[in-house]
Amino acid sequence: MSGVESSRTSFYRMKFYILIALQVPAILLSSLIFIFFITHQSSLCQLQNQALLVLLIINFIYLSTDLLMPLRFYYFGYVSPATSTYCTLWTFSEYSLNLINELLMATISIQRHPLVFKAHIFQTRWKLFLCYYLPLALCFIYPIMFYVFTILLYPCDGNQWDYTLNVCGFANCYLIYDKVLGSFDWAANNGFPALVILLANVILIIRVIKQKRRRQQTVSWRKQRLMTLHLCAISSLYLLAWFPSLSIGLIQQLISPNFASNIQTDYTLDLIYSVCLLLPWVCLGLLPEFKKWIQRILTCGKSARTSNIVHAF
Numbered sequence: 001m002s003g004v005e006s007s008r009t010s011f012y013r014m015k016f017y018i019l020i021a022l023q024v025p026a027i028l029l030s031s032l033i034f035i036f037f038i039t040h041q042s043s044l045c046q047l048q049n050q051a052l053l054v055l056l057i058i059n060f061i062y063l064s065t066d067l068l069m070p071l072r073f074y075y076f077g078y079v080s081p082a083t084s085t086y087c088t089l090w091t092f093s094e095y096s097l098n099l100i101n102e103l104l105m106a107t108i109s110i111q112r113h114p115l116v117f118k119a120h121i122f123q124t125r126w127k128l129f130l131c132y133y134l135p136l137a138l139c140f141i142y143p144i145m146f147y148v149f150t151i152l153l154y155p156c157d158g159n160q161w162d163y164t165l166n167v168c169g170f171a172n173c174y175l176i177y178d179k180v181l182g183s184f185d186w187a188a189n190n191g192f193p194a195l196v197i198l199l200a201n202v203i204l205i206i207r208v209i210k211q212k213r214r215r216q217q218t219v220s221w222r223k224q225r226l227m228t229l230h231l232c233a234i235s236s237l238y239l240l241a242w243f244p245s246l247s248i249g250l251i252q253q254l255i256s257p258n259f260a261s262n263i264q265t266d267y268t269l270d271l272i273y274s275v276c277l278l279l280p281w282v283c284l285g286l287l288p289e290f291k292k293w294i295q296r297i298l299t300c301g302k303s304a305r306t307s308n309i310v311h312a313f
Contacts, residue, residue, distance in 0.1 A: 009077050015270065016074035022277040023063055023071075029280040030060045036290045043289055047122060048108070048115055051136060052286055055104045055279075062097045062276045069094075070273070073166050084158030087168035092151045094167060099143035101275060102193035105238065107135045109200035117207065146189070150174045150181060165265050179253050186249040194238045194246070201231040230285035237282055241275045244268035 162169030175182040245268040
């Protein structure tokens with residue numbers, strides 16, 4: 001094995017261990033959140049928790065299934081099995097789950113505005129369906145339909161895949177041969193939801209602060225600070241994960257296909273994995289009852305151990 005190949009293998013193996021170290025805690029935390037909802041079904045009466053549960057379920061599917069494919073690649077250092085069918089299904093799964101995740105988070109960010117300021121509109125059944133459940137359903141329908149046509153049904157001979165790169169080099173035919181469709185996918189499907197998440201959360205913070213001042217209420221700056229930090233964390237997670245690869249991807253589509261290609265394949269595209277790996281932790285700020293539940297469990301466990309020690313003496 002040459003020095004370059006050895007360095008590449010070590011680089012991939014380092015990525016493998018980093019992903020594993022983040023994947024396992026994320027799966028465990030997601031499982032605990034699911035147990036909380038199962039044992040506290042009254043929490044699902046809150047509309048914001050219903051959407052959040054759907055988001056976490058999609059994220060859990062990504063963590064426990066799709067993420068296994070890049071883990072397998074980084075462990076072995078090559079795509080296995082090295083077939084066009086495998087690469088097609090891999091990209092379809094990865095792109096669909098990523099877009100569903102982004103659209104759900106963007107929808108949740110928008111829906112939080114009426115939930116905070118005009119919750120009464122959801123008391124009417126048809127408005128509840130039209131303004132709440134239908135947008136969530138479209139977050140699933142659109143990505144699946146889009147990638148069925150652009151990946152599964154797009155005419156392609158399958159010779160474009162690179163089995164030495166993660167996700168087969170992201171070498172889908174529509175990204176390589178159709179600049180309009182490829183640019184639309186990068187900008188509209190991935191960039192626009194990230195922008196919506198940022199703007200919706202920033203505007204929500206401004207609206208909350210303005211409303212408190214307008215009503216001459218005493219502003220709890222501690223609560224405002226915590227909410228601000230939490231919403232900024234959500235926005236920052238998506239922006240930091242997507243912005244570098246989106247910028248490079250658009251330049252590659254519109255100007256130069258080889259622009260920063262090594263940086264894109266080795267670094268920026270891997271940042272997208274941080275969304276699914278860190279999202280359960282970021283979402284804890286939206287689940288105050290879950291945190292109280294965990295604290296009670298830990299307190300009861302600590303009290304039980306203390307009691308056993310006292311009785312032992």
